[in-house]
Amino acid sequence: MDRLMQDLAIRGENIQRIYDYFVGERFLVNRRYQRKLVWSIEEKKAFIDSIRKGFPIPLILVAEINFNDQKNFEIIDGMQRLNAIISFIEGEFDLDGEYFDLETMAKTKLLLDSEELIQKSPKMDRKVCTQIAGYNLPLSIYSFEGLDKIDEIFRRINSNGKHLSKQELRQAGATGHFAQLVRQLSSKVRGDVSAHDRLLLNDMKNISITSRDLPYGINVDNVFWVAQGVLTREYVRNSRDEEVVADILAYMALSTKPPSSSEILDEYYGLSLIGNELDNRFQEIESAVLKITSEVLSRQFVHVYDELKKILNISGQTFNRLLFDDAGPRIPRYFQILFLALYELLIIENLNVSNYKGLISLLSNMGSSNMNLGGGGGRWSARERQNNIAAVAGIIKTEFVKRERRDPAIDSWITQFENILTQSYTEQSLYDFKQGFHRLGDNGDFDDALFQKVIKTLTAMANVGPNIVGYVIIGVADNDVAAKRVEATYGTSSTVFNKFHITGIQGEAAKYKNGLDSYFQFIIQKIASMPISEADKNQISRNIKLINYYDKSILIFQIESRNEPSLYDGKYHIRKGPNNEPIPPEEYPNLFRRFFV
Structure with missing residues (x-):
């Protein structure tokens, strides 16, 4: 404990100093364990209002590391708060209809003069802006020799689940091959990809999931899950999309097809213990991913995903519109059934779509007529999922033909190309x-x-x-x-x-x-x-x-x-x-x- 206290320095840093750190590219985000930027405009405004009124705010925890030949601060807890502060200062949103006065701080005045920042009107009273700039943020800086400790610290901070959703808690600090593959593929589907795990906080907003109220990043309404009616905005915000991806990957990787439940997902991520040993499911899924390899599973997943997007694009309909008479909200199990039916045909049976119009005709209203699900809550049995997958695959197989050669990567360029475009932002x-x-x-x-x-x-x-x-x-x-x-x-x-x-x-x-x-x-x-x-x-x-x-x-x-x-x-x-x-x-x-x- 004494050693920990020696490594942990707690100090107050005013917002002007924090902004200087930001402009100097000192703040880092490690996407291997950090959640994405998801705060709504209302949450950002509420946080800035607390600062304006002088209310206390939670501790911001960073780890001091060497990066690009300088001392940088890797954010362990407080990324959303820091982003809200920077966003407000740079005029990306107002507070009670007023914008931060850029002439308040030396750095923002310099950027204003060089036209790197633009002053928006009406301006907030300079006295209030000065109070905000002088507000002391509680900053805790942790120094250590090994980077592996960050994962454990992050998970322990969020272990009570108050800050993170269930899936975010599973991913927090998870270093297994399965967890990493879920994170990477989920990012590819959402579109918030980056070429490297460590990014400057300065670059994060370009790939953040935002609403139409914020003029940057990726509009949540354009994310595949929301645009297709598979998941709501709030579900994406809480990383429910990663749960869907995890369920699909487990089916693809394991020879004995598993049931699906929140408890089973916990086991895949090593959160369940038998005595002092990890649950067998964790060992099983890790061995399966190592055996098939993350690269092959990723190529197979993206190939099926690309084909599904192509089908929807040709149909001119969203997923929900195609499978149901109405476009009301549905449980994501319907998506899993169709995705895995396509997986069975495209990957396991090595087939190609031969007639898209015929396939689309067969898929029309299939969710109502050919997918038989129970209540949709709790545990989803392996038998029910397999029976539905087999039924759908059997119906649509008539519109497929044998592929001439086995290489599921050859058509997987729709998602990969989109990911390349997005990565260029950072x-x-x-x-x-x-x-x-x-x-x-x-x-x-x-x-x-x-x-x-x-x-x-x-x-x-x-x-x-x-x-x-x-x-x-x-x-x-x-x-x-x-x-x-x-x-x-x-x-x-x-x-x-x-x-x-x-x-x-x-x-x-x-x-x-x-x-x-x-x-x-x-x-x-x-x-x-x-x-x-x-x-x-x-x-x-x-x-x-x-x-x-x-x-x-x-x-x-x-x-x-x-x-x-x-x-x-x-x-x-x-x-x-x-x-x-x-x-x-x-x-x-x-x-x-x-x-x-």
């Missing part, structure tokens, strides 16, 4: 987007300078460090104006996803290269002529993909850093944010140290 240096390679104009020349820049960008991405993967996506316009120019040039409309305007390259391929096959071969030949190493040429050519995103054709360039830096035209470049910068010779030792030390 990892700008590793993602870049272009609408195409032909100039939008009368002559439509191929833009050689742009192509060269793309290849240079890839080498710069590879120089960020070892074990890095970078992407350049062709077929995504910068904005609505550019998307409309593409439409005017090629007669193809764009698809909007998360503020990205997806135009595809099928228009320029048809107009200038007689189709996608010739276009693709032309690109491969261009890569061979670039002033880069043979190793990089081979890798870029080998990994380039032409994928379909609904009715759009997208070209994806990918590079993985090798065991040494990459050259472009005899020079080294580095990616800083969205820009390529040459590396001066005096920085070469630091560059090579990234790869060899």
Whole structure:
């Protein structure tokens, strides 16, 4: 206990100082155990009102760690509160119709003068803003040698369940393979993905789940579960979507199909003990995931999910509208039944959909006529679930044919592409987007300078460090104006996803290269002529993909850093944010140290 007290420093930090830490990129969020940003606008306002009135607020707990060669604070408890403070200061919401006066603090005044922040009106009284800026937050800083202690601290803080939902409590500090796979796949479905587990708090708002009242992040109404009528907003907020994903994965992974209940989910996460030993279900699910591998289970899940999204997209209906006469709320077990019926056909029996219209016709009103569920509460027996899955699979199997080759990853690009787009919000240096390679104009020349820049960008991405993967996506316009120019040039409309305007390259391929096959071969030949190493040429050519995103054709360039830096035209470049910068010779030792030390 004495050692713990030595490692734990409790101090007051005023909000002005906290904001300085934020601007200095000192706060980190570890998504392996932290919940997503989910506070509503009303909760944020209520919290700021407590500060304005001088009421005491709960302790904020952070862990001091080394990150990117500086001391950073990894948030263990208090992420929602810190985000609410930053959001209010930066004018993302008002309090009683008034906005924080940016001239109150030195840092916000500097950002206001540089136009990085914009003052909204009407402004709150400067005296009140000064009181808010001077409010002392109770900040507890924990220092330690091993990072593994953070998980245990986080779980113990939330062990009474008052702050977290049941599923969030299960995931808090869970390090098992099953728990990690559930978290990663759930994030892919929601769309709040990130390339790495540790993120700056500054980047979290770009992938937070928000309402239409907040002008950033991912609108909860657009999240698959809510948009399709499978789960309510509140269920997503409380991570009930992760329970559905966990139930589905357990079915996929285990040879003896399990029943479903809250208690069984606890056991999967190692929350149930027999004596001092973990419950057998925890050992069983961990062994099953290790045996099949997380990678294979992930590919299989995403393949089925993509196919289901494709079916719904072609039908023009939501999940609930397709399966029921009305679109009223339904228990998510209906979703599990259809998803796992598709899994049995697509993965286990290695089939492909042969007739989408026929399949959609069979699925119409199936929830009312062919899915027989009990009350929907408590324990769901393994027999009832299996009987429903088998019945649905048997009915719709007539619209499937045998797949020529067994590779469930080949069609799994709808979700993966959307995840790449979302990840770019938090990892700008590793993602870049272009609408195409032909100039939008009368002559439509191929833009050689742009192509060269793309290849240079890839080498710069590879120089960020070892074990890095970078992407350049062709077929995504910068904005609505550019998307409309593409439409005017090629007669193809764009698809909007998360503020990205997806135009595809099928228009320029048809107009200038007689189709996608010739276009693709032309690109491969261009890569061979670039002033880069043979190793990089081979890798870029080998990994380039032409994928379909609904009715759009997208070209994806990918590079993985090798065991040494990459050259472009005899020079080294580095990616800083969205820009390529040459590396001066005096920085070469630091560059090579990234790869060899």
